[in-house]
Amino acid sequence: MTQRTLHDGWTLHAVPGSPVPTALAGREVPASVPGCVHTDLLTAGLIPDPYLDDNEVGLSWIGRTDWVYRSTVDWTPGGDDRVDLVCAGLDTVATVSVNGTEVGRTENMHRGYRFDVRSLLRPGDNTVEVRFDSAYRYAAAQRERLGHRPNAYREPFNFIRKMACNFGWDWGPTLVTAGIWQPIGLHSWSTARLATVRPLVTVADSTGRVTVHVEVERVAEVPLTVRASVAGVDVEASIPAGARAAVLDLTVADVRRWWPRGYGEPHRYPLTVTLHDPAGTLLDEWSRRIGFRSVRLDTVPDAHGTPFTLVVNDVPVFARGVNWIPDDVFPHRVTRDRLAHRFDQAVGANVNLLRVWGGGRYESDDFYDLADDLGLLVQQDFLFACAAYPEEEPFATEVAAEAAEQVTRLSVHPSLVLxxxxxxxxxxxxxxxxxxxxxxxxxxxxxxxxxxxxxxAELDPTRPYWPGSPWSGREDRHPNEPAHGSMHIWDVWNTDDYVRYREYVPRFLAEFGYQAPPAYATLRRALSDDPLAPDSPGMAHHQKAVDGDLKLQRGLDAHLPAPADFDEWHYLTQLNQARAIALGVEHFRAHRGVCMGTIVWQLNDCWPVTSWAAIDGDGRRKPLWYALRRAYADRLLTVQPRDGGLALVAVNETGQPWRAPATVTRLTLAGAPRAKTSVELDVPAYGVMTVPLPAELAGPHEPRAELLVAEAGEEVDRALWFFAEDKDVTWPRADFDSTVERFDGGVRIRVTARTVLRDLTLQPDRLHPDATVDEALLTLLPGETATFTVHTPVPLEASALTTRPVLRAVN
Known part of the structure; x- marks a missing residue:
């Protein structure tokens, strides 16, 4: 088996008669493969950046145009029986030709294709063409043929097997792509090749078992031998002439298990499968790393309803999750390094689970390999989102083939648990x-x-399947019932204040979120508005949610002082997003045992936009990220309303008991104590402890001028409880001392409070787009000091670092 990539020498042109600008008619453009039309036109300087201002609007013609990719391939005949043109991903409605002869048609972005082209290739130059018909025209024709199906948007994404969010979403632009979006190449082989390798990995006690299902494609009816090796265990099986499959069982003693983050090491073992002809010649080889772990979904009814608990290696896991959308509208731009950075950001926020949302893609091998390495759990949706989908042909066949291919491809990854x-x-x-x-x-x-x-069940019975998100376990039960299965909460954000989160105790919360604009540097790169305003043209275009700005304003009105200008609006809306999600996460974690997971909507963005993300479209951390890091901490201290009063709740998401003295103090805003109590924490491993607070703590004398502070040592973030909303608190005007100390590559800013400083936040990206800070949203009482460490490629002005708009607090 030899493999040759065909990624060089491609050109792109619009099919004559397509609705293209005059400058592009009849013109060939250099094309990158893997890639897509939008990025090729952008590189050629023929279109503006679709992520900036409202440029996407003027580029809608791209998705309504037919395109042709063409390359000349030099080929020298060898002794191989077969030469296949292998296309890992074509987006989407494609006709593939070699030397003018059609070899196949495709209409599914989520599948790979292989075409036998040996008889069509000739010595010397060969022409390979891939024509992409308009995804819009295809989808519209299918809708006309099959009849209307409702969806959440006006675009026909449910009538084509393509990344749905290309057609726009309430956080994404409408940029309908086409192109060779995954690798393409020539694979030459003889006798037989490994068509699929599907390892099913199980473990019991200290014994691991790998059942390797192998399918071969052959051109010669001769006996074959397939061998598998893992952890020093080798087995082989014969595939007689005329047969196409074999199963190999490997048993490994004393295995080290793969564990999720926070539960142990994510250990993996190399697994190698080889295929041999009767003479023992190596024909093909496959190698991956596997992990020995068990996973099941506990849905056995209990006193609270129907649980939804991931159980890994017989240990119930509380999912500290985030939803994942495609990290770029143009997925070929999402490199392994970019994924690794995004995953580091997730891990830095104490996340242990990523849910790959169903309007995007089946994520890449790099995505899953990195998750395997880090011990991140992954829930992968099949690709259906927010719409009714037709089950007639060709969709039924396409969906079955797509699902079989992706279940087989991802079966090797221990991180995939649902x-x-x-x-x-x-x-x-x-x-x-x-x-x-x-x-x-x-x-x-x-x-x-x-x-x-x-x-x-047929291809990978080692993993659980759940019909939908949300889903309550039975068709005769409402699918979004809090007491049963998984649920989404969207009345918060859409219609209700975020304190409503406390009215729910779901068994597993797979989506909930709150919006905020991206970082200031991201806005300034993406928008030419001058001045910026909440409703300036670019800001309005990069707010895709229905009534999004009105909902942001409703949240501000309920909790925070009225912003005096755009800079204050920007800070306060970001703060309110962080407050909303922190309140929700802490409430749900405080009900650990009944609720066994929260998946925040969302970790990331695909472009610069006002959205629910913690990481914005330029990869910058919003204040929500810092709030999530605290709310998802291994050990959480939180004050919660309980039975008409207040309680201190300690949540322990570690394998060791948490024993520590804790104090809860009622203070004035000036820092004077009014009441205090001491508590001995004794929280079991992976457990929770709730301590009702006495009335003298829960009942303030001056609600607008007092707060509670709960502490349990320096290694755990303290918990605060304010008795009034910020807009009603009698805040003193902020007063503080500050020092600025430079070091190689950055600067440290120390702030010592003379008065209370509520949610002190430093935004160094306002001074340089590459400047980052390690902390945000710190509340200081009089006399307390906080240190912000800023990393920056250039020196920053000291005075700007300690004044607004760079340094902000509520008061």
């Missing part, structure tokens, strides 16, 4: 008026409750 059938589609069918619109037409039920569970 397949989910869809995002919000069963909920939509129940609550969003779909049934009247559908008039008995198919909407996807057969996929989620029949086809997909069957494929997972």
């Amino acid at each position: 397949w989910t059938g869809n995002n919000e589609n069963i909920w939509g069918w129940h609550d969003w008026g779909w049934q009247e619109q559908l008039d008995d037409r198919s909407w996807g039920r057969g996929y989620y409750l029949e086809l997909l569970p069957r494929i997972v």
